[in-house]
Amino acid sequence: METVEIKPRQERTAADDAVFKRDLVQLIPHLRAFARTLCGDATAADDLAQDAMMKAWDARASFQMGTNMKAWTFMILRNQFYSEKRRSWRQSQLDQEAAERTLVAVDDPEAPVALDELRLGLAMLPPEQREALILVGAGGFAYEEAADICNCAVGTVKSRVSRARRALHAILEAGDYARDGGSAGDAMRSILADAERLSSIR
């Protein structure tokens, strides 16, 4: 972490902007990853991440230096996502489409099977459970930070994460994701084998 100088807002300088910009650039990969989990589709996700990046840049004067910029930008991205989603048509339709697009997008024969199935399983979760699980389970946020990002109580995040974990486990176990021709139970077996391989590398 960098040293942070706290200045009154009106004294915002070009140097502040430069620091903000540098930090924002460092967050782009994380914004892209979060957007990808929300959108499923990579192109739509990058559009969303770009919009969020620009919103953050435009709102830089309202960012309090020294506070968690990652959480702040994730909150902007999430708000952007849901306001766009509200404008578009039925939510469930979108989720289903995202799942289908993800399925189509994964045509790399070398791609590990279970990764698609995890994505499909995620797509089957209610959005609020999915995002809570992603933020805490993959994004590295504390429950408190995830609660700030999602604008809900800490207890709500905790319960969403735990419900998401149980549901995802059940989906993968049952092979219940929306994949044609996939054999039930393979997803979980493959995930287990992969985790073992990864933990032996670490």
Added chain:
Amino acid sequence: MIEQRPLPERRKASAALDEARLRQQAIGVRLRQMFDEVVNEEIPAEFLEILRRADERGSGKS
């Protein structure tokens, strides 16, 4: 001899619990892997370009 006390069912239950925990951990590893895969991608030039243009606009020199 006291070791005989735990019922087989109880042992079975705790083995099932370990198994469930293992599976949750495996899903967690996968989840992070999925996320990190995107994090580790190179930033598309478009992002930096958009930001550079906005910065120039903001500071009034272009």
